[in-house]
Amino acid sequence: MILLTYLLLSGLTTGSLYALIALGIVVVNKATGVINFAHGELFMFSGFVAWMLHVQMGVPYLPSLLVAVAFGFALGVMTNLIAFRPLKNANIISLVLATIGIAFMLRGTARVIWGGKGDYLPFPPITSPEPVMIGDIMVIPQQLAVLAGALVIMAAFAAFFRLTRAGKMMQATADNAKAATLVGIRIDRIYMLSFGTGAAIAAAAAVLMAPLTLLYPDMGFSFFIKGFAAAVLGGLTSLPGAVLGGISIGIIEALAGGYIHSSFIEVSAFIVIMFVLVVRPTGLLGSSGLRRV
Amino acid sequence: MALKQSLRTGLAGLVMMGAALQATQAQVPGVTADTIKIGSFAALTGPGYLYGKLPMNGIEVVFDQVNAAGGINGRKLELVREDDRCDPAAAIGAVKKLIYEDKVFAIIGGGCSNATFAAREALDEAKIPMIVMASVHDGITMPISPTIFSVATTSTIESQAQLDFAIAQGAKRIAVISMRDAWGRARYNPLIEAFQKKGIKPVLDEEMAPDANDATAQVLRLKAANADAVLIVLYPKPAAIFMRDAQKLGFKPLAVGQTGIADPAAFEDQVGSPGATATFRTISMVRYTPEDPAVDKWRKAIEAKFPGDRLSVFNLFGIGAAQVMVEGLKRAGPDLTREKLVAALNGLKDFQTDVYPGGITCSETDHRCNKNPAWIAKEPGKPVRVLSVTKPE
Numbered sequence: 001m002i003l004l005t006y007l008l009l010s011g012l013t014t015g016s017l018y019a020l021i022a023l024g025i026v027v028v029n030k031a032t033g034v035i036n037f038a039h040g041e042l043f044m045f046s047g048f049v050a051w052m053l054h055v056q057m058g059v060p061y062l063p064s065l066l067v068a069v070a071f072g073f074a075l076g077v078m079t080n081l082i083a084f085r086p087l088k089n090a091n092i093i094s095l096v097l098a099t100i101g102i103a104f105m106l107r108g109t110a111r112v113i114w115g116g117k118g119d120y121l122p123f124p125p126i127t128s129p130e131p132v133m134i135g136d137i138m139v140i141p142q143q144l145a146v147l148a149g150a151l152v153i154m155a156a157f158a159a160f161f162r163l164t165r166a167g168k169m170m171q172a173t174a175d176n177a178k179a180a181t182l183v184g185i186r187i188d189r190i191y192m193l194s195f196g197t198g199a200a201i202a203a204a205a206a207v208l209m210a211p212l213t214l215l216y217p218d219m220g221f222s223f224f225i226k227g228f229a230a231a232v233l234g235g236l237t238s239l240p241g242a243v244l245g246g247i248s249i250g251i252i253e254a255l256a257g258g259y260i261h262s263s264f265i266e267v268s269a270f271i272v273i274m275f276v277l278v279v280r281p282t283g284l285l286g287s288s289g290l291r292r293v
Numbered sequence: 294m295a296l297k298q299s300l301r302t303g304l305a306g307l308v309m310m311g312a313a314l315q316a317t318q319a320q321v322p323g324v325t326a327d328t329i330k331i332g333s334f335a336a337l338t339g340p341g342y343l344y345g346k347l348p349m350n351g352i353e354v355v356f357d358q359v360n361a362a363g364g365i366n367g368r369k370l371e372l373v374r375e376d377d378r379c380d381p382a383a384a385i386g387a388v389k390k391l392i393y394e395d396k397v398f399a400i401i402g403g404g405c406s407n408a409t410f411a412a413r414e415a416l417d418e419a420k421i422p423m424i425v426m427a428s429v430h431d432g433i434t435m436p437i438s439p440t441i442f443s444v445a446t447t448s449t450i451e452s453q454a455q456l457d458f459a460i461a462q463g464a465k466r467i468a469v470i471s472m473r474d475a476w477g478r479a480r481y482n483p484l485i486e487a488f489q490k491k492g493i494k495p496v497l498d499e500e501m502a503p504d505a506n507d508a509t510a511q512v513l514r515l516k517a518a519n520a521d522a523v524l525i526v527l528y529p530k531p532a533a534i535f536m537r538d539a540q541k542l543g544f545k546p547l548a549v550g551q552t553g554i555a556d557p558a559a560f561e562d563q564v565g566s567p568g569a570t571a572t573f574r575t576i577s578m579v580r581y582t583p584e585d586p587a588v589d590k591w592r593k594a595i596e597a598k599f600p601g602d603r604l605s606v607f608n609l610f611g612i613g614a615a616q617v618m619v620e621g622l623k624r625a626g627p628d629l630t631r632e633k634l635v636a637a638l639n640g641l642k643d644f645q646t647d648v649y650p651g652g653i654t655c656s657e658t659d660h661r662c663n664k665n666p667a668w669i670a671k672e673p674g675k676p677v678r679v680l681s682v683t684k685p686e
Contacts, residue, residue: 119340212506262510263473
């Protein structure tokens with residue numbers, strides 16, 4: 001029973017991080033119909049900005065987080081201006097290549113700026129690094145902080161989409177861009193807001209995750225793949241689906257590693273995704289409408 | 294009149310001899326009357342820069358000292374750097390640029406194993422002498438390449454040393470945790486062979502991905518198997534996650550690393566959990582820690598040449614490799630050719646440098662010239678210290 005509890009807890013923590021990355025991917029895809037392949041690099045870059053502020057300049061954690069989120073938002077807006085807006089009427093391959101181009105630019109820039117500071121940069125935990133006992137279970141407080149932080153961010157964005165005017169306009173644009181234009185919504189601004197919001201979520205995830213994962217310029221792609229897998233599993237247009245997909249992948253990986261073998265950790269989630277998509281091609285909670293990706 | 298004629302003839306002869314000498318030198322790429330151009334490739338950017346930029350800084354301070362003392366047979370050494378970003382394709386490009394565009398005479402380089410291994414064909418094709426400074430992949434030197442020499446401990450030597458060390462420390466239930474990419478395989482396969490040679494089996498054989506963010510499952514399985522030593526064939530990132538989660542779950546085996554985790558002080562910071570690295574031991578290719586007074590001379594040289602840098606173990610990799618190259622160039626003599634340099638390097642027997650744990654010995658049949666890994670550790674709150682030097686059987 002203790003083994004199962006440990007595995008579920010570790011799966012939940014890792015899964016909530018995948019969920020945050022997936023949320024950012026889905027926010028952009030839902031509004032624009034495009035997968036932002038630079039999402040992992042936006043995540044990485046914002047993490048390094050927080051590291052620079054917090055570790056190098058001594059700025060406290062919370063202001064570092066907020067500045068990194070604002071910076072992430074700005075990077076997302078820039079991605080929209082460079083890679084999406086000029087090409088929004090072009091074919092999907094051009095859009096994908098443009099976001100991949102942004103990813104390489106960000107990775108190259110990060111290598112130049114931070115590539116000579118250490119191989120893997122540690123980010124101090126926001127809580128005590130000493131493990132604590134909760135019942136019979138030993139937990140690293142940072143894991144709980146990550147879990148709590150991820151839940152807060154998910155709740156905040158759920159509230160944003162349900163309760164704010166901007167959120168509702170994003171939803172409306174996602175549902176029907178032409179109709180949104182007809183009722184006076186400036187969809188270019190909504191696209192910009194979506195890219196910015198998606199990148200801001202990535203930034204928040206990066207700052208939460210950094211103390212657990214270490215920072216390095218090439219980290220973006222592997223996180224993007226996990227987040228993308230979570231988004232696909234949950235349904236590329238469903239925000240609750242992104243959360244469900246992320247947590248499912250985290251838990252599947254942990255259980256496969258614990259009960260079968262560690263060599264199954266990387267492949268187990270993808271095997272499950274494959275079966276889910278065969279049965280339900282739109283993902284667990286995805287809409288059945290066709291969208292370009 | 295006769296004297297004048299003789300003088301003219303003599304002068305003409307001298308001019309012709311000079312021209313002939315110049316022509317001979319011009320045929321040797323990278324060598325002029327007063328310079329020898331040495332190339333270097335490895336990562337200058339990205340996480341692998343530790344095994345690229347820093348050893349190259351070490352090479353440069355050795356070259357500066359040689360040049361200040363008049364050079365080698367009157368020729369000053371020049372270093373040309375190329376960034377391979379730890380990327381195999383980029384390494385091939387970097388090597389070709391050094392050989393065919395920069396026209397270097399020889400190379401000291403190779404940081405990331407996969408990248409250097411990929412470049413081997415281009416190096417062999419050009420028959421350019423090379424000293425490998427940090428890459429450990431067996432395939433770089435085995436089967437033997439006539440012109441590639443390694444002063445890095447190779448993966449087979451390290452894997453065997455990991456097992457020997459664990460046994461020497463009294464471990465009875467030895468487990469393995471490894472990455473299974475090309476880098477990991479190059480170490481994992483010889484490690485399993487070393488187990489087989491000793492007639493034992495790992496009590497558990499676990500895997501971790503290079504980008505893993507959690508090792509709870511692996512730690513729980515190793516703990517259940519009651520392993521008293523874990524041989525770690527991982528990069529610093531997954532290794533740090535593993536050590537952190539081992540600490541979290543109260544699992545404290547002897548943890549045996551390799552030169553992929555060559556800086557225990559940085560590793561302690563990466564793990565970030567107090568006391569988690571108390572039982573961690575790892576291999577160093579060099580016998581001194583950066584704090585050791587024995588390397589004061591090099592500390593001062595690095596800090597003077599690269600303000601803001603502190604001497605690191607990675608600088609020492611480059612210093613040792615450069616000293617071996619300098620010795621080879623000296624032995625090759627003033628009439629320098631690549632063939633003479635290769636012959637000189639093949640003749641090195643127990644050559645002592647300022648950094649390696651043992652003498653450097655190369656031969657025509659074995660270019661793995663450094664076979665003496667040193668064991669280092671950093672107990673919490675204390676400096677890194679050298680524990681012992683292993684000579685694998």
